[in-house]
Amino acid sequence: MEKGTGKVYRRKVTFTENPTQKPKSADSQRKEGQRPRSRSVYTTNSYISEEANIRDLKPYEGAQWVPRMVPSKTYYIDDYTDIWHEDGGIGGGCSISPQGIISLRLHDRVRVDISLDKAVRVINYKSGIVLALSPTGSSAALLHPNGRVYQYGSRVEILAHDAGGNNKYAKMWYKGVSFTSDQCALVYLVDSAGTRTTTDSFSDLTQDFSMNVFYSDSPHFEPGNYGPQNVNEAIAILQGSNFWITEDGTDNWIINNIRISQTSDGLVRIGRNSNKFSLRTSPTNGSASVSSPFLHCTGSMGQTRHLFVRRGERRMHYDGASFIVRNAGHSAGFDDKHQLKVY
Template sequence: MADQNSTLSDFRKGTPEDASESVRTRSLYTAYSYHEETVESCQDYITYQRYGDFSKFFEPPATDQWPAGVLAAQTAVSFTSTSPTQMWRLPRSPPKPLSYYSNDDVCVYPENWRDPESSESGPAIVTPYGTISLRLHERVRVDMTIDRAVRIINHKNNIVICLSGCGSAAALLHPNGRVYQYGSRVEIMAHDSAGNNKYAKMWYKGVSFTSEQCALVYLVDAAGTRTTTDNFCDMGQDFSLPVFYNDSRHGPSYFQEAVSILQSSQYWVTEEGIENWIVNNVRVSQTQDGLVRVARNSNKYQLRTSPSNGTASLTTPFLHCTASMGQTSHLFVRRGERRMHYDGASFIVRNAGHSAGFDEKNQLKVY
């Protein structure tokens, strides 16, 4: 089965065959509890830290596309390999020193939520750990590995979007909820301001869902809606870090290779003031209002986020999901014919022509 061959098997949870791992178990007779988890990644163990409280303000996603046409003015990057912090474009103002990574153990991935003190752009750098980091304006950072894994951090809105190097895993962390796709499975947590978070899982059987205050698990499949027994991942951890680092080469031994990649990168600005980078065949673009778009593999993989309105979207051959902040808040996930939509009040899952979920009063509703 496709999901059993996922390249992120070290981080998989929530399947009946993984009963030895620490997960939340739901059934007709048990209610789950929270667990502090230690997840195996590479050869070491990583202890993850939790994020702060979510915001409660939402807005619809942006619909604009990449700027049309190919611009003639493209500036090739000239770079010396002697300094990991050599700038390959001029910043708007001298950046203050930032520590993106821990100086302790390279295999320990800290949760990089240090907010830059300045919202101005800074340099593109190669870190001592063999990754490339672009510090963009409006407090957005784009990290890349030499295997083209991408992680976007929108500090202004507490949003993280991540894509693995092989493309088989992705993550979206947003104030509205969290999405973790690995192989053919998609785990979802929709944040509820009252504390009754909703959970869903898209997999080969259909769509399973439940909530914090519900002791039952429901499955929407080709036959309709029924109760079942299922497990769900603990979505309270920063699972974007193993998505970013797993299956990607990184570490001090890859520093020079990352420098070579950055030396051959391109940067230019359009007449409309849109900044563009091409780094290792990954295209990064940022508009004047801060909207960041990243494309890979001829646009088969697309990531975007806007600091101005808190929108985020992730599109891969495996799924499409969007989230927004503002008066029309939402979290939407689609994989094939399976869908989940949450607007802060109603939580609805759809599969094979059947729909079910929780209404505004957190009661089960079959549509």
């Protein structure tokens, strides 16, 4: 074995100007050594420049962009500030407005408003449902996700919501039942002679007309009548009210001779004049109904989704697909393909 030559090989050490600075890696050195990218072929500005030259901008010569209407849910805004809790209840219990309106806040996000003239308005926040009854009972309102019903005097106007945007309209009046749709240019009338075309107009039911029903025919809602007298009268009504709980856990109130009950699952039932007028709604399945000597209407979001209205011998039924009106033994409407069908 040969002996070594005695030479010593020392490791090459690189010194930097700052002893605390770490030596740069090969990747970082390559990044620093990169040259700026060249200018774009289509513009006179480089990619690293953030300033644009106005003279280099050209107008767009393509087709004009037109915004498309997107359906949205309908939301109801009130004059009261409600703070809901996570357990489904609502803070506040009972309150009185300057107009003397008594607001009873129930569990499962339901509120009942009662006026000094015994007008009633029920708001089911969980299902997006509003019910209203005027002081005299001559007008009523139902606002439901399936549609809307407005009864005033001897007339009933109906709006049925269609998922495809082709809403249906109907009106029950002394001539019979007239109906049409958004995509139909004609108006049809079902009377004792059958089904024929006619000329008719329909009210705009897209707004919250339940407030008009609740405030109608009441002198307490005039601005000149606001004052402590309304609040004092409402306090006297609350002092004479009754409350009890049944064995099955149903809460019951009698306020201003109006009976209110709510079951443990949230179903609210309201009766006035010995149940001659009744309102009910359930936040569980999104059902609602209004019954009076002038009409009976129901709506539901459960398995049997529907909107139904009855006044005398006149009927309207809508299940989300077919729209049918009946009068004097004759029936007509629109099928699931939005075509006129006479039964």
